[in-house]
Amino acid sequence: MASVSGNMKGFYRQRKANKSSSKSSKKSTSHAPDVTLSSSPKDDVNEHEEMLRQFDMDMAYGPCIGMTRLARWERAHKLGLNPPAEIEKLVKGGKVQADCLWDGRI
Amino acid sequence: MEIDSEKSLCRALCAYNSMDEVFEIQKEMYRGQQYSHLYFARLHLMRTLLYSLVSQWKPHLPVCTVLGLEEGKECIIVGTLFKHMKLKPCILDEYSKERSKTPLVKPHNFMHPDDHLILEDESGRVKLSGDLISPSVYITGIVVAIHGKETGAGDFLVLDVLEAGLPPQIELPLKSREDKYVVFVSGLSVGSSNCNPLQFQLFIDHITGHLGDEKEQILASQIAHVVIAGNSVEFHREVLNGQNLAAKDLSRLSEPIKELDILLNQIAVGLPLDIMPGPRDPANYSLPQQPLHRCLFPGSSAYNTFRSCTNPHCFELDNIRFLGTSGQNIDDLDKYSDAKDKLEFMERTLRWRHLAPTAPNTLGCYPFTDRDPFFLESCPHVYFVGNQDKYETRVIKGSEGQLVRLICVPKFNETGVAVMLNLRDLECHALSFGTQFSS
Numbered sequence: 001m002a003s004v005s006g007n008m009k010g011f012y013r014q015r016k017a018n019k020s021s022s023k024s025s026k027k028s029t030s031h032a033p034d035v036t037l038s039s040s041p042k043d044d045v046n047e048h049e050e051m052l053r054q055f056d057m058d059m060a061y062g063p064c065i066g067m068t069r070l071a072r073w074e075r076a077h078k079l080g081l082n083p084p085a086e087i088e089k090l091v092k093g094g095k096v097q098a099d100c101l102w103d104g105r106i
Numbered sequence: 107m108e109i110d111s112e113k114s115l116c117r118a119l120c121a122y123n124s125m126d127e128v129f130e131i132q133k134e135m136y137r138g139q140q141y142s143h144l145y146f147a148r149l150h151l152m153r154t155l156l157y158s159l160v161s162q163w164k165p166h167l168p169v170c171t172v173l174g175l176e177e178g179k180e181c182i183i184v185g186t187l188f189k190h191m192k193l194k195p196c197i198l199d200e201y202s203k204e205r206s207k208t209p210l211v212k213p214h215n216f217m218h219p220d221d222h223l224i225l226e227d228e229s230g231r232v233k234l235s236g237d238l239i240s241p242s243v244y245i246t247g248i249v250v251a252i253h254g255k256e257t258g259a260g261d262f263l264v265l266d267v268l269e270a271g272l273p274p275q276i277e278l279p280l281k282s283r284e285d286k287y288v289v290f291v292s293g294l295s296v297g298s299s300n301c302n303p304l305q306f307q308l309f310i311d312h313i314t315g316h317l318g319d320e321k322e323q324i325l326a327s328q329i330a331h332v333v334i335a336g337n338s339v340e341f342h343r344e345v346l347n348g349q350n351l352a353a354k355d356l357s358r359l360s361e362p363i364k365e366l367d368i369l370l371n372q373i374a375v376g377l378p379l380d381i382m383p384g385p386r387d388p389a390n391y392s393l394p395q396q397p398l399h400r401c402l403f404p405g406s407s408a409y410n411t412f413r414s415c416t417n418p419h420c421f422e423l424d425n426i427r428f429l430g431t432s433g434q435n436i437d438d439l440d441k442y443s444d445a446k447d448k449l450e451f452m453e454r455t456l457r458w459r460h461l462a463p464t465a466p467n468t469l470g471c472y473p474f475t476d477r478d479p480f481f482l483e484s485c486p487h488v489y490f491v492g493n494q495d496k497y498e499t500r501v502i503k504g505s506e507g508q509l510v511r512l513i514c515v516p517k518f519n520e521t522g523v524a525v526m527l528n529l530r531d532l533e534c535h536a537l538s539f540g541t542q543f544s545s
């Protein structure tokens with residue numbers, strides 16, 4: 001019994017820890033370039049992330065919470081809003097975060 | 107009994123084409139999305155349409171967004187209407203300190219003389235003023251184009267309103283064919299205390315041709331399709347109290363649906379039958395309601411004439427397009443706006459080009475992200491709404507020659523009335539059944 005409850009607790013804790021760690025990592029990535037500007041590959045990913053965040057925040061393509069970036073791009077495409085093609089390439093490339101900027105934070 | 111007569115009668119047949127895919131929820135996944143997506147999709151769809159109409163309506167006027175309004179300058183804005191209603195029930199009222207301040211709700215709906223309209227788009231919202239736009243007619247959730255100007259007080263003075271109008275209609279197939287009938291019935295409420303089994307049995311016997319003389323049987327043989335528009339069963343809800351049910355209660359709960367299956371079986375043997383879920387049926391609550399599961403009807407579902415459909419339901423019979431609901435959309439309009447009869451509400455939904463404008467505001471609705479299934483792309487020839495108080499019907503005409511037959515289908519268990527529609531000329535008449543004999 002104890003082990004089960006321990007597992008359950010661990011399960012919840014793990015999720016929380018995951019979220020907070022992703023949060024802190026995001027924070028660190030957003031702060032890191034200001035402090036240490038370098039042309040490392042990690043920085044490149046951040047540039048992409050920056051572009052995707054701009055896409056998330058563009059109200060012309062509709063609200064972003066509750067759908068993946070790809071789904072949102074596809075909706076915009078279907079509605080004839082001409083979303084940027086680079087975003088599709090980036091999201092389909094799979095190396096970036098699939099969910100929007102606010103996912104799991106609100 | 108018909109076998110005794112010399113000539114045998116043949117049941118009329120129709121080509122049936124279901125168009126329910128748009129109302130089916132299959133690949134959708136709930137990811138915590140809110141209703142903003144649905145409003146975004148609706149605004150975008152409707153605005154594209156209205157912009158194309160505005161260029162013919164008032165080509166000399168500039169089109170603005172709410173944020174781009176300038177005081178005193180006449181322009182056209184397109185946005186979603188929101189009706190601010192004083193009496194609209196709000197979940198937060200329970201917690202408010204000034205609880206007794208709001209006036210009491212009238213018995214029939216939530217209208218109040220102080221209600222006013224607000225127009226919203228992505229950029230902002232503006233209060234509408236002027237006598238031209240009456241808050242009692244309009245409702246939250248519809249998209250309109252408004253000609254007007256901003257006043258000093260910050261309101262938008264309405265000078266003219268443009269609604270999307272009836273959608274384009276496919277051409278009605280040529281007339282001069284034989285009579286074929288479609289029967290609509292709703293609110294059977296099998297299992298309720300005031301349900302009269304004899305009345306429904308009479309109905310079944312009549313449409314399957316087991317009643318009357320040869321003349322009546324000829325009429326019955328011309329019925330090609332039956333549509334049951336919601337509220338077919340009534341459960342003993344007092345049994346459901348959140349506890350595990352005893353075996354006795356379980357059987358009590360499933361009794362009405364078993365009875366319904368036996369009754370529907372008799373129809374399905376003879377003629378095609380569509381059954382739509384309604385607000386009191388064992389289906390999901392929010393629109394679009396998904397088909398009642400076939401397991402509920404072990405007897406009837408064995409026949410390929412038996413179809414369990416979505417609500418709203420759209421189909422074609424011999425290329426005549428039908429669209430209908432079990433009544434939730436019209437009942438909700440009745441709570442939050444005024445009209446002289448139910449048919450006027452139905453007409454409005456067609457002119458606004460939206461089947462259920464109050465979803466998701468006051469009507470339960472699935473949070474779609476990339477589409478609005480209630481947006482009307484094409485105009486039906488027959489538009490029916492189930493579970494209404496009385497039978498009413500009318501034909502409305504659109505500006506491009508569209509003709510639509512509107513039908514309010516009454517509750518069968520209260521009125522004993524079913525509706526018959528002739529496919530030849532879209533004429534309609536009521537079919538009344540009575541089992542009371544005056545002595």
